[in-house]
Amino acid sequence: MKTTTLRTVCCLLSLLPVLAGGCTRKAVEAPQPPSENAPPPFVGGDMERSVIRLPDPDGKWEFEARSDHVEMLGAEGPFVLRPAECRYQRPGEAPVLMTADQAWIDKVAQRLELEGSVTVAYADWLLETERLEYDLKTGEVVARGRTKWSFSRDRGPESPHRDPSEEEDR
Amino acid sequence: MTKPFALMLALTLTATCLTAPAAGGERVGAKMAFREAHIISQLVRGPITGPWEFSDHVTVSGSGITMTCDRLKVWPSPDRRGLARLEAVGNIVVESSYRAEDKTEWKVLGKAESATYDFATGQGVLLGKVRFQATNAADQTTLSVTADKMIYDAKTASVRFERKDNQVHVEWQEPAPEPEPVAAAGSGGVAAGETQD
Numbered sequence: 001m002k003t004t005t006l007r008t009v010c011c012l013l014s015l016l017p018v019l020a021g022g023c024t025r026k027a028v029e030a031p032q033p034p035s036e037n038a039p040p041p042f043v044g045g046d047m048e049r050s051v052i053r054l055p056d057p058d059g060k061w062e063f064e065a066r067s068d069h070v071e072m073l074g075a076e077g078p079f080v081l082r083p084a085e086c087r088y089q090r091p092g093e094a095p096v097l098m099t100a101d102q103a104w105i106d107k108v109a110q111r112l113e114l115e116g117s118v119t120v121a122y123a124d125w126l127l128e129t130e131r132l133e134y135d136l137k138t139g140e141v142v143a144r145g146r147t148k149w150s151f152s153r154d155r156g157p158e159s160p161h162r163d164p165s166e167e168e169d170r
Numbered sequence: 171m172t173k174p175f176a177l178m179l180a181l182t183l184t185a186t187c188l189t190a191p192a193a194g195g196e197r198v199g200a201k202m203a204f205r206e207a208h209i210i211s212q213l214v215r216g217p218i219t220g221p222w223e224f225s226d227h228v229t230v231s232g233s234g235i236t237m238t239c240d241r242l243k244v245w246p247s248p249d250r251r252g253l254a255r256l257e258a259v260g261n262i263v264v265e266s267s268y269r270a271e272d273k274t275e276w277k278v279l280g281k282a283e284s285a286t287y288d289f290a291t292g293q294g295v296l297l298g299k300v301r302f303q304a305t306n307a308a309d310q311t312t313l314s315v316t317a318d319k320m321i322y323d324a325k326t327a328s329v330r331f332e333r334k335d336n337q338v339h340v341e342w343q344e345p346a347p348e349p350e351p352v353a354a355a356g357s358g359g360v361a362a363g364e365t366q367d
Contacts, residue, residue, distance in 0.1 A: 088218070094250055096218050122218055123250035129214070143214040149222065149244075151207045151232075151253065 047072065052079055054107055054136065061090045063112075063136050065105055077107040086112065088136065094123040100132075110136040118143075126150045207232030207253065209244065220246040230256070235266045239285070247289070258285040262296065267307070275307035280320070292324030300331070310345040 050070040054063040067081035084103030088096040101116025112134040114120075120127040120141070129147040134140075212226035224242040231237075240260025247254045264280040283298025296302075302315040316339040317331035331338040 090219075093219060120218070123246075124252070125246070125250070127214070134218075139217045139219060141214070141216065141218050145212065147211055147214045147224075149209040149211075149214060149224070153205045153251065 052077075052081070052105060052107075054105070054110065056110075056136070061088060061136065061139070063088050065103060065112075067103070077105060079103075079105040079107070081105065084114065086114075088134070088139075090139070097121045098132075098134075112136060124151055124153055126152070205233065209242065211242070219250065220244065228258070230258075234268070235264065237262065237264045237285070239263070253289050255289065256285070256287045260284070264296075277305045277307055279303045279305075282320070294322040294324070296320040296322075302331070312341075312343045312345075314341040314343070315339065 047070040049068055050066070052065045052067075052070065054065075056062065063086065065079070065081055065084055065086040067084050069082050071080040071082075073080065081103040082101065084098070084100050086098040086100075086103060088098070098112075098114060098118070098120050100114035100118040102114070104113040104115075106112070114132045114134070116130065118127075118129050118132045120129075120132065127141075127143060127147065127149050129143040130145045131143065133142045133144075207230065209224055209228065209230050211224035211228040214222055214224050216222040222244050224244070225240065227238075228240065228242045229236065229238050230242065237258065239258040239262045241258070243257045244253065245255040246252065260283070262280070262282040262285045264278075264282075264285070266278045267275060268278070269275055279302075280296055281299070281301040282296035285294070285296050287294040297319055300315075300317045300320045302317070302320060304313045305311070315331055317333045319332040321330045321332070322328075323330075333339075
């Protein structure tokens with residue numbers, strides 16, 4: 001009889017924290033409109049070793065940018081990448097591979113600006129410049145300042161600007 | 171030497187001079203193959219897939235040919251692995267050099283207002299105040315041609331000059347010989363090779 005009573009007391013004691021937690025849980029509050037004194041919404045931040053992808057809503061192209069350091073100037077960008085490695089691909093076309101000291105990606109306008117030691121490799125072509133604007137919607141490129149556009153049939157697979165996936169086609 | 175004969179000789183030499191490298195089967199034809207080319211300018215615009223427009227101090231170089239111009243439009247080949255067509259406008263200057271069959275080195279300079287080259291047909295055209303000059307690097311013999319149009323056909327390795335009045339101006343200039351030492355001070359005269367007005 002004593003043993004049964006002792007077991008009952010132990011069970012009640014073990015349930016005590018659970019019961020206590022249930023009693024102290026706060027009720028879910030309805031969302032309140034932000035007050036003027038509330039902290040501002042997230043406007044930006046830094047990310048390390050990140051990949052930014054911009055898919056075309058119409059599926060005509062894909063864009064991807066990688067960087068060791070990405071600065072977000074807003075929740076939806078623009079993004080500042082230092083340095084930057086980018087890849088732009090249209091179906092059935094050779095990929096466009098880009099590198100630069102800095103890239104500015106405007107997700108909304110679907111525009112890309114590259115600055116500093118810019119290289120753009122496309123098929124057997126290589127563009128080298130200091131400043132380049134790229135309209136991702138149209139594929140239109142504008143390079144300003146001294147720009148060198150080189151063509152070489154001998155640009156081999158060891159080239160840092162050659163996409164390895166291209167080798168299957170060659 | 172009669173004047174018509176001299177002109178005929180000059181034209182023959184022109185044709186020989188221009189077609190000899192191609193007849194050799196490697197120089198001109200190889201140049202137009204362009205395994206490698208560089209285009210430098212201050213402004214480039216166009217779709218990444220081409221065609222591309224270059225402007226402001228444009229220089230094109232590749233396989234021994236250098237061309238400068240104000241504006242250049244370049245069409246890549248359909249497979250994007252070569253060139254299909256070039257169109258240049260404004261202050262065209264083409265410089266090249268080649269070795270003829272007789273091993274003589276020639277420096278070639280061409281000037282025009284516009285130029286095109288189609289890689290599929292192998293035809294290049296210089297248009298507007300065309301001035302062509304080939305200089306023998308060894309003895310400085312110079313051949314000059316002035317015309318309105320120059321058509322180069324890589325397939326037949328031939329060059330054709332055209333002028334609206336059908337009179338292509340050709341000059342063949344031998345290098346001036348070394349002037350002989352003056353025998354006596356104060357003596358006048360005209361050195362050999364010079365002309366008097």
